[in-house]
Amino acid sequence: MKILISPSKYIQGKNALGELSRYGKALGRNLLVLADDFVMKMTRGLIEEGNTDAAVTLTFERFTGECSRSEVDRILGIAREKGADVIVGVGGGKTLDTAKAVAHFGKLPVVIAPTIASTDAPTSALSVLYTDDGVFDEYLLLPRNPDIVLVDTEIIVRAPTRLLVSGMGDALATYYEARVCYGARKTAMCGGQPTMAAMALATLCRDTLFKSGYLAKLSSDANIASEAFEEVVEANTLLSGLGFESTGLAAAHAIHNGFTVLKEAHGLYHGEKVAFGTIAQLVLENAAPEEIEQVIEFCQSLGLPTTLEELGITEGVEEKIREVAAATCAEGETIHNFPYVVTPEMVFNAILLADRLGQG
Ligand SMILES: [Zn+2]
Known part of the structure; x- marks a missing residue:
């Protein structure tokens, strides 16, 4: 249903x-x-x-x-x-x-x-x-x-810009996670399978961020509630909210939850970790290079983290990312909305490769 x-x-x-x-x-x-x-x-x-x-x-x-x-x-x-x-x-x-x-x-x-x-x-x-x-x-x-x-x-518009940008990181994941759940016919948070309507909202969410995200960030810096700012507030709040709840979450949020096991990541906002999780999800899916590049460039233009160093992880990287990957694949995690079995090894590799791409 x-x-x-x-x-x-x-x-x-x-x-x-x-x-x-x-x-x-x-x-x-x-x-x-x-x-x-x-x-x-x-x-x-x-x-x-x-x-x-x-x-x-x-x-x-x-x-x-x-x-x-x-x-x-x-x-x-x-x-x-x-x-x-x-x-x-x-x-x-x-x-x-x-x-x-x-x-x-x-x-x-x-x-x-x-x-x-x-x-x-x-x-x-x-x-x-x-x-x-x-x-x-x-x-x-x-x-x-x-x-x-x-x-x-x-x-x-008077709140710190970093909060709006973090909201864009959270909203960025919506479409890519929705796509996984829609394709796999998974049951969303709302208790049913995703509708075309929810999928359309998730898609519009992504397109709005790419179109207006950077100008919205500048608007927030200048405390000007411009039309681009209005669009991004709607994307962060309404489009992403309806999108995630009525389509479902996948790897980006599971990887976010994985990162919460590291004390290094505690100073970061939810959407900042979700943004990196989105890049890692796309690598995990072996998405088209242009698509991954578009997401990385968007994150970099806003100052969202695209490398492990920017997430505060600089020492004992391998051991820490193995912990993150294990937590990401814990029972009940939304990464299991993938249509195939995702192992901690696959997540580990995707995170390290996402970090490499983010450095480039
Ligand atoms: Zn979220």
Whole structure:
């Protein structure tokens, strides 16, 4: 069976946060807005000024920084006490995942408002929980996607460029991983086989990055929310989000997960490791040289890592990459979406060859 899932409404543009009550009103009248201290300081005034509809009550609550069961329970208690009927998450990954989890356990609708475009997580029906000490706890697979995803590009353009570029690294993988899953008729995150529609979104995601990625990076440097910037925010958030969730992941993300076993890679962002994983996947697939070259040149133009040295791995390379390759092929990893068996030896070779290509 083929399945496509998505949020009910996706809204993107300058000052989109000022439209919160206009669109949130369809879901409820008492909105609990969750943000960490930094984001609260940056956005609370804008949200209050832009949303003066007397029919809508806004209550602000501080997110303490960890997406854990205890934080979710605490906020759920506040939501009940205040009679909130909509949860709104404003900020980065952990704030948004917490908002999704609170809404899920409280059986309430949720509005997701990312303030950075560094991953494709905002639109997904997935929340990652950690322990209070920040150790991975569990994946919470939610029965539905967010009700509204509200993307304010005037806020995102002021975030550090490295975050946008990392988001492009994450989005870059979408098409190449989708292609593997589509060809192999694999079951995606959404529980069904990929649709043509999801494949078209993944393809458009790649084409948009190649067309507008570099100008979007310059736009971010200059804090100008240009049309190229708007296109790339949409690619990073909507096209990549729908694409990955409704087509599936393959080697690029499995190799990313493999790299997380090395302490050297801990200072890197998700999309930076995924970008290198994408190049390694293409080598693994023995893709056309022009295609691999196009991806490498794109990464280099943005400053995404294309060599092991840029990933911080300079000593004991062979031993470390053997560890990465073993972790990449662990049971349950998405590399097993390949239509043939991929061994750690094949991954090891692909990573070393990708590094050679990246140096050239
Ligand atoms: Zn990703």
